[in-house]
Amino acid sequence: MNNLNFISPEIFISLSIMFLLILGVFKKNSSNLINNLSIGVLLITGILILNNPFDKNVQLFNGTYVIDYLSSFMKILTILGGAFALSISTKYLKLFKIFLMEYPILILCSILGMMVMISSNDLMVFYVGLELQSLALYVLASFNKNQLKSSEAGLKYFVLSALSSGLLLYGCSLIYGFSGSTNFNVISDVMNSTNYGLTFGIVFILVGLAFKISAVPFHMWAPDVYEGSPTPVTLFFAIVPKIAALTVFIRFLYVPFINMTDQWQPILIFLSIASMIFGAVAAIGQNNLKRLVAYSSIAHIGYALAGLSVGTNEGIQSSIVYISIYLVMNLGLFSCLFMLKRDDQYFETIDDLSGLSKNHPILSLSLLVILFSLAGIPPLAGFFAKFYIFKSVIEQSMYFLAIVGLLSTVIAAFYYLRIIKVIYFDKEKEKYDTDHSIWLKISLAFSTLLILLYFIFPSKLVEIVSRINII
Amino acid sequence: MNFPILSSLILLPTIGALFLLFSKDKNSNTSKYVALFTSFINFIISIYLWFLFDPSTSNFQFVEDKEWLKGFVNYKVGIDGISILFIILTTFITPICIISVNNTIKNRLRDFLIAILVMESLMIGVFCSLDLVVFYLFFEAGLIPMFLIIGIWGGTRRVYSAFKFFLYTLLGSVLMLVAIISIYWLSGTTDIVQLYELGIDDKYQNLLWLAFFSSFAVKTPMWPVHTWLPDAHVEAPTAGSVLLAAILLKMAGYGFIRFSLGLFPVASELFTPLVYVLSLIAILYASLVALMQEDMKKLIAYSSVAHMGFVTLGIFTITQQGIEGSIIQMISHGLVSAALFLCAGVVYDRMHSRLIKTYGGLVSVMPKYSILFMLFTLAALGLPGTSGFIGEFLILMGAFKDNFLVAIIASLGVIFGAAYMLWLYRRVVFGNLTNKDLLKIPDLDSSEKFILWSLAIPVLFFGFYPEPLINTIEVSVKDLIEMYNFNLNMSMTEVQNNE
Numbered sequence: 004m005n006n007l008n009f010i011s012p013e014i015f016i017s018l019s020i021m022f023l024l025i026l027g028v029f030k031k032n033s034s035n036l037i038n039n040l041s042i043g044v045l046l047i048t049g050i051l052i053l054n055n056p057f058d059k060n061v062q063l064f065n066g067t068y069v070i071d072y073l074s075s076f077m078k079i080l081t082i083l084g085g086a087f088a089l090s091i092s093t094k095y096l097k098l099f100k101i102f103l104m105e106y107p108i109l110i111l112c113s114i115l116g117m118m119v120m121i122s123s124n125d126l127m128v129f130y131v132g133l134e135l136q137s138l139a140l141y142v143l144a145s146f147n148k149n150q151l152k153s154s155e156a157g158l159k160y161f162v163l164s165a166l167s168s169g170l171l172l173y174g175c176s177l178i179y180g181f182s183g184s185t186n187f188n189v190i191s192d193v194m195n196s197t198n199y200g201l202t203f204g205i206v207f208i209l210v211g212l213a214f215k216i217s218a219v220p221f222h223m224w225a226p227d228v229y230e231g232s233p234t235p236v237t238l239f240f241a242i243v244p245k246i247a248a249l250t251v252f253i254r255f256l257y258v259p260f261i262n263m264t265d266q267w268q269p270i271l272i273f274l275s276i277a278s279m280i281f282g283a284v285a286a287i288g289q290n291n292l293k294r295l296v297a298y299s300s301i302a303h304i305g306y307a308l309a310g311l312s313v314g315t316n317e318g319i320q321s322s323i324v325y326i327s328i329y330l331v332m333n334l335g336l337f338s339c340l341f342m343l344k345r346d347d348q349y350f351e352t353i354d355d356l357s358g359l360s361k362n363h364p365i366l367s368l369s370l371l372v373i374l375f376s377l378a379g380i381p382p383l384a385g386f387f388a389k390f391y392i393f394k395s396v397i398e399q400s401m402y403f404l405a406i407v408g409l410l411s412t413v414i415a416a417f418y419y420l421r422i423i424k425v426i427y428f429d430k431e432k433e434k435y436d437t438d439h440s441i442w443l444k445i446s447l448a449f450s451t452l453l454i455l456l457y458f459i460f461p462s463k464l465v466e467i468v469s470r471i472n473i474i
Numbered sequence: 475m476n477f478p479i480l481s482s483l484i485l486l487p488t489i490g491a492l493f494l495l496f497s498k499d500k501n502s503n504t505s506k507y508v509a510l511f512t513s514f515i516n517f518i519i520s521i522y523l524w525f526l527f528d529p530s531t532s533n534f535q536f537v538e539d540k541e542w543l544k545g546f547v548n549y550k551v552g553i554d555g556i557s558i559l560f561i562i563l564t565t566f567i568t569p570i571c572i573i574s575v576n577n578t579i580k581n582r583l584r585d586f587l588i589a590i591l592v593m594e595s596l597m598i599g600v601f602c603s604l605d606l607v608v609f610y611l612f613f614e615a616g617l618i619p620m621f622l623i624i625g626i627w628g629g630t631r632r633v634y635s636a637f638k639f640f641l642y643t644l645l646g647s648v649l650m651l652v653a654i655i656s657i658y659w660l661s662g663t664t665d666i667v668q669l670y671e672l673g674i675d676d677k678y679q680n681l682l683w684l685a686f687f688s689s690f691a692v693k694t695p696m697w698p699v700h701t702w703l704p705d706a707h708v709e710a711p712t713a714g715s716v717l718l719a720a721i722l723l724k725m726a727g728y729g730f731i732r733f734s735l736g737l738f739p740v741a742s743e744l745f746t747p748l749v750y751v752l753s754l755i756a757i758l759y760a761s762l763v764a765l766m767q768e769d770m771k772k773l774i775a776y777s778s779v780a781h782m783g784f785v786t787l788g789i790f791t792i793t794q795q796g797i798e799g800s801i802i803q804m805i806s807h808g809l810v811s812a813a814l815f816l817c818a819g820v821v822y823d824r825m826h827s828r829l830i831k832t833y834g835g836l837v838s839v840m841p842k843y844s845i846l847f848m849l850f851t852l853a854a855l856g857l858p859g860t861s862g863f864i865g866e867f868l869i870l871m872g873a874f875k876d877n878f879l880v881a882i883i884a885s886l887g888v889i890f891g892a893a894y895m896l897w898l899y900r901r902v903v904f905g906n907l908t909n910k911d912l913l914k915i916p917d918l919d920s921s922e923k924f925i926l927w928s929l930a931i932p933v934l935f936f937g938f939y940p941e942p943l944i945n946t947i948e949v950s951v952k953d954l955i956e957m958y959n960f961n962l963n964m965s966m967t968e969v970q971n972n973e
Contacts, residue, residue, distance in 0.1 A: 375618055380644075381611040390607075390651075397655045405655075409648035416644055420621070420637060428625045428633055458611070462544035 006063045009070050010122075012051040012078070016115050019044040020108055027104035034104040038093060041107035045086045045114070052078050058470075066188050067125035069254075073323075073471045074122045077250045080327060081121070084243040085114045087334055090442040091341060092235030098347055099233065101147050109146075110239065113139035117247035124258070126175045126185040129251060133171075133215070136244060137164050143239065144232045156231025163224045164214070171211025177204035190259035202266050208255065209270055215248040218308060219277035222301050226289075229297035234349065237293055238337040241300050242330045245307075249326055252311055253319055257473045264314045271312035276407050278305030283414040287421075292340060292351045295418065296333070299377060302415055303329050309408055310392045313399050320468045321391035327464060328388040328457075335373040335450030338443055342366055345435045353422055358431025367426050369451040376454045378419040379412045384457035391465070478538050479523060480551045483561065484599045486516050487568070491591040494584055506572065509587040513569040513594060520558075520565040527558055529946050532953035534604060534667060543607070547664055550604040555950030556801060559943065560601040560721075560728055563808045566932075567720045568594045570925045571713040574816055578712045578823060579627055586627055586713075589619040593717060600725050606654045606664040606733075613689075613725060614647055620714070620722065628709040635702075635709035642702040646692030653685035657737075669737055670957065676740050676965050683741035686733055693726035694786060697756040700779045707775035708828070712819030715771065719778050719811040724804045727785045731797065735789065736954065739961040742790065749790040754883050756783030761890030765897065769828045770818045773898055774811065777854060780887060781807045787884055788869035792958060796872020797951045802943055803865025806853070806936065810862055813850040813929040817843070820922055821902075824915040830898065835907030840917045844903045846926045851899045853933050855892040860937040 007014065023037050023044075030036070055061075057075040062068070089107055096102035116136030123129035141164070145157025175185065181200035182190045194201065210221065217225040229237045256267055282302025289295040307329070310322030342363075343350040360367035376385035389412065396405045457464075490512030494505050527535060534552035542549040553561065571590055579586050596619070599612035617640055625636035658664050661672050674682065692699045703723075707715045735742050757780050764776035781803065788800030820843060821836070822828055837844040853860035856867075866888060873881035907913070918926070936943055 380618060381614045386611075386614075390655075393651070394655050394658070397652065398659050402652070402656075405652050406649070409652060410645075413641060413645045413648060417637070417641060420640060423621075424625060424633055424637070427622060428636075461542065466544065 009055060009061055009063055010068065012048045012055075013115065013118055013122075015051055016044060016048050016111060016118070020111050020115065023104075023108055023111070027108065034102050034106070035093075037104045038089060038102075038107045041111055042086050042089050044111065045082050045089070049079055049082045049086075052082070062124065062188075066186055067128050068122050069124040070122060073250065073253065073473060076323070076468070076471060077121045077246055078118050080246050080330060081114055081117050081243055084246065084330055084334070085110055085239070087446050088235060088239045088243070091338060091440070091446050092238070094344075094440055094443075095233065095235055095341060095349065098344075098349070099147055099149075101149075101233065106143075106146065109139045109143050112136075113143070113239075114243070117243065120247045121250045123251070124187045124254065126178065126187075129255075130168075130172065130175060132247075133251075134168065136247065137168065137215075140164075140240070140244065143236045144228055146236060147233045150231075152231040153233060156228045159231075160224055160228045167211045167214035167221065170207050170214075174204045174207025174209075174211065177201075177207065187254065187259040191261065194259065194262060201260075201263070205260060205263070205267055206270065209267065209274075212248055212252055212255070213274055216245050216252075216304050217297075217301055218274045218304050219281040219301060222278070222281070225301060226294045226297040229300075230291055230293045234293065234337070234340060234351070237296070238333070241296055241337070242333050245300070245304060246326055246330070249307060249311075249322065252308075253322075253473060256311065257319065261474060268312055268314060271308055272401075272404055275305045275308035275312055276404065278302060278308065279408050279411040280305075280414075283411040283418075286415070286418045289418075290352050290354065292353060292356075292422075295353070295422075296336065299415070299418075300333070302411065303377075305411075306389060306392050306408060309396055309404055312404070313395050313401065315395060315399065316472050316474050317395040317398065319473055320465070320471055321395045323468050323471060324391050324464055325388040327468075328384045328454075331450045331453050332373055332377055332385060334446055335369065335454065336377070338447035338450065339366060339370050339373070341443055342439055342447070343435055345433060350435075353425050355432070356422065356425050357429040359426045361431040362434045363437075366447075369447055370426060371423055372451050372455050374419045374423055378416040380416070382458040384454040387457060387461050479519065479526075480536050480553065480598075480602050481538055483516060483519055483523070483565070484551070484595050484602070486519070487512055487591040487594040487598075491588045491595075494588050494591070497584070505584045505587055506575070509591055510569055510572050512591060513565065513572055516594070516598075517562075517565040517569055520562050523553075524558060524562060524946075527553070527555075527946070529555055530949060532950040537604070546658075547605055547607045549608055550665060550667075551599075551602040551608070552604045552667075553602050555947040556731060556954075557601045557728070559801065559805055559946060560724055561598055563724070563805055564594060564597045564601065564721050567716065567808065567812055570812065570816075570928065571716050573921055573925050574716065574819065575711075575713050576921055578819060582626065586623070586711075589623050590713065590717070593619045593623070597721050597725070601728060604666045606657060606666065606669075609729075610647070610651060610654055613729075614644075616722065616725075617643055620718065623714040623717075624706055624710045627711040627714065630709070631705070632709045635705040638702045639706040642692050642699065646689040646699070649685040650689035653682045657682065666732070666736070673961055673964070674737055676968075679738040679741035680744060683734060683738040683745060686729070686738075687745070690726040690729045690734070691752075693729070694723060694782050695726075695779060696752045696783070696786060697759055697779070700756065700760070703779060704772050704775040707778075707815075708769060708771045712815060712822070715775075715815040715819075716812040719775075719815060720808040723778065723782055724808060727782065727789065727800065727804050730786065730789050731801070731954070735792065735958055739958045740965050742792070742958075743962060746790045746792075749786055750877070750880050753783040753787040753790075754880065754887075756780060757787070757884060757887035758890065761887055761894060764894040765890070768830055770821075770830055770898070770902070771815065771828050773830075773894065774814045774818060777814075777891065777894065778807070778811055780891060781811070781854075784866060784869050784884065784887070787880070788865075788872055791869075791872035791876040792955060793872040793875050794948075794951060794955060795868045795875065797955070798944060798947055799865050799868025799870075799872055801947050801951070802861065802936075802940060803869060805943065806861035806865045806933065809929050809933050810850055810853045810860075813846075813926060813933070814854060816922075816925060816929070817847045817850060820918065821915075825911065830901050832909060833902045833912065834905040834909065836903045836912065838907055839912055839915060842918050842923065846918075846930060847903060848899065849930055849933070851895045853937070855895045856888060858937075859934070861933050861940070863937060864940045 060071040113136040119132030147153035214221040286298035376383035379389045537552035596616045603609040760779035767773040788796040853862040856862040
């Protein structure tokens with residue numbers, strides 16, 4: 004019975020999903036209500052998570068499920084991302100006539116899956132969570148059923164994701180075969196670094212996970228899926244699943260396989276360097292903002308992985324700081340994307356931003372701040388995110404990784420600058436609508452101010468994160 | 475009583491900028507007066523700071539030390555004799571820039587003023603930060619407003635120039651960031667004062683020096699990474715060029731003195747020949763290129779490269795005269811190049827052409843302009859009686875002390891400098907008035923007269939009486955050199971002991 008208290012957030016969210024589903028079936032035209040209720044559910048779930056004691060490391064159900072500071076922090080991030088995604092996307096969905104009651108419920112389902120992933124301490128539990136979130140995401144990607152591109156995105160994501168899940172399962176079975184257990188703690192006890200079977204298992208699982216966070220060379224799906232999905236879903240894709248997958252990365256690498264660092268570290272460094280360089284170079288030629296976000300998220304994941312590859316608590320913490328700031332920056336960027344609407348049509352290419360600063364000075368200023376922050380220019384939040392990563396990387400004398408990472412920020416700066424150039428230096432176009440929902444304005448103002456003023460209290464976030472000690 | 479005077483110097487322009495941001499009017503003169511008022515108050519405060527400043531010690535004064543990144547970096551600012559002059563230069567040039575926007579900036583005046591004020595904050599921050607990370611933050615953040623100034627209000631090729639400026643400087647600086655973090659892990663602190671005492675292990679110094687050098691060399695700019703400067707100068711609006719030439723370039727010279735010499739004496743000793751060679755190439759090559767320019771602003775930009783060559787040369791002679799000369803040369807170049815760009819701007823506003831061949835015979839239509847332009851031309855070539863002379867003379871004195879050949883070659887640069895400046899002046903001001911359009915243009919108006927005279931007065935004053943400048947920097951420079959030699963000898967004896 005004690006165990007159930009600790010997973011009250013998960014229980015609450017699953018009961019709510021069922022209730023909302025029934026409500027949606029029996030009550031006509033209830034999508035607006037369900038959307039609002041879902042946001043409420045997320046907030047209550049957040050409170051329930053905060054209610055858990057998070058200084059302790061609580062192992063539930065024979066050690067297959069773990070509630071600790073890491074899981075609580077990451078769940079809060081996931082829920083915040085989900086709540087913002089729900090609250091700012093209604094207008095878009097209504098316009099495309101896809102504001103259905105399934106949409107918020109699917110988002111809740113995938114968040115439930117992610118919460119299970121984040122807390123999992125066992126390969127089976129982790130896999131169940133992963134599949135739940137993926138299944139919801141397949142449907143979400145093809146949610147705009149009237150558009151060919153969206154269906155294509157969903158199908159593409161499904162096929163490739165199924166393949167990667169297969170690889171991941173194969174890795175799980177290898178590890179089970181060579182260690183005799185699926186539990187992370189047990190694996191860590193019986194582990195023996197001369198065992199090549201385990202190494203193979205790690206490689207397969209890393210491949211599967213790298214696919215989920217779209218790290219190079221397993222990124223191929225990302226640009227197409229990001230472009231094809233409805234923008235609210237792209238926003239969700241860009242931030243929330245990455246938080247969950249990154250947590251699994253941390254737990255998987257640092258709990259059972261902490262003593263095999265020499266085996267997985269080169270793989271992670273490769274993934275990191277490849278993602279940073281590829282994300283920076285490939286984004287240069289893009290004209291569609293959603294595709295560009297896809298490539299830039301590949302590059303950003305590269306930096307987060309650089310922090311993970313270090314193998315120290317500081318590295319993990321820097322990576323978590325990075326992903327938190329990344330969440331805020333992307334939230335701001337997508338809020339801007341939602342504001343590019345004119346005559347019931349959304350615009351999403353770089354050319355549509357042309358001369359934006361003349362007609363919409365505040366929006367342009369926010370975009371300026373967000374883009375410079377994404378490029379990592381001080382004194383904005385994005386700089387501090389990168390700064391912590393490189394601080395922990397250089398601590399372990401991994402100079403090559405640091406220098407490659409910083410040089411690719413210079414390349415990446417080029418395409419962010421290109422957007423700023425279009426906004427500020429080019430000829431103006433027609434005005435966009437200004438009747439945005441209050442939530443959109445709030446989320447834009449919130450993220451911009453957070454990015455801009457981060458330098459005044461830079462240690463607040465780090466202090467919170469520094470309580471996460473895995474090793 | 476510890477009033478945070480330096481922080482208020484840094485913050486005040488930003489507060490002015492915020493005030494402008496939230497004001498409604500976009501183009502009227504009110505915003506100009508607000509900006510002017512803010513920057514003028516800042517100037518007064520900095521002058522007051524100079525009075526309070528005690529030149530008899532090289533310790534950092536007005537130090538503020540606050541916890542910032544917990545357990546890692548403190549927000550630490552303070553000034554010594556070297557930095558105070560740069561701060562005054564900054565606060566002096568900014569109001570002049572703001573007055574000069576009268577005729578040049580036609581659209582979005584308010585945004586331009588915001589950019590200038592933010593820039594002022596950041597530049598003052600660079601000169602008074604006493605922590606490597608804080609320094610880096612200010613140093614890099616300056617890229618954002620400057621990118622916008624060039625890109626929004628620049629000439630025809632502004633996009634190319636703005637990108638080149640941004641990416642060149644960023645590329646140089648990221649290596650410095652790696653070096654700064656490495657220093658933290660080597661020494662456990664990024665506080666400059668502590669680092670001066672601790673010193674940095676010899677075997678890492680060379681790489682760290684090179685990483686800092688990559689950033690400063692781009693910013694100085696030294697040959698062969700100077701190519702962004704002519705582009706940026708030519709395309710930037712007049713006020714932007716003035717800021718760039720007068721202050722931004724000085725960040726690198728200041729960085730060389732404060733960090734390269736202060737932190738890495740062994741490496742500086744080793745790399746001195748490299749700096750000499752690059753400086754000499756910069757002096758001679760830039761002078762020759764300047765001779766061939768047909769665009770006034772480009773010519774002045776190349777002359778900046780040559781002058782900054784003198785500065786780096788002087789710094790790395792590591793003699794009292796050389797470093798003092800470099801600092802005075804930087805201050806003087808800040809005033810003179812600002813004035814020259816303003817002179818080019820004055821005729822550009824009237825004729826909308828930067829080509830030298832458009833002009834000729836201006837003396838008959840713009841006599842007052844010709845006098846002032848003459849003064850600044852002579853100051854640029856280092857005529858005795860102008861501040862340019864003091865700087866160049868001291869640098870060459872330091873160079874003769876250190877290396878005879880280098881000094882001889884550098885002296886050639888002085889001759890070239892005279893050649894291209896005088897030739898420029900002859901082609902623009904003297905000769906026959908061939909272009910009939912020139913007949914219609916008016917002479918200087920009152921605001922132009924005011925800004926040019928207010929630049930001319932310090933140029934002449936410090937030319938005849940450089941005492942106040944030298945008094946301020948003397949002790950700081952002396953102690954810097956003493957510390958440098960002390961650290962150098964320490965590591966020498968260590969090496970001998972090991973053998």
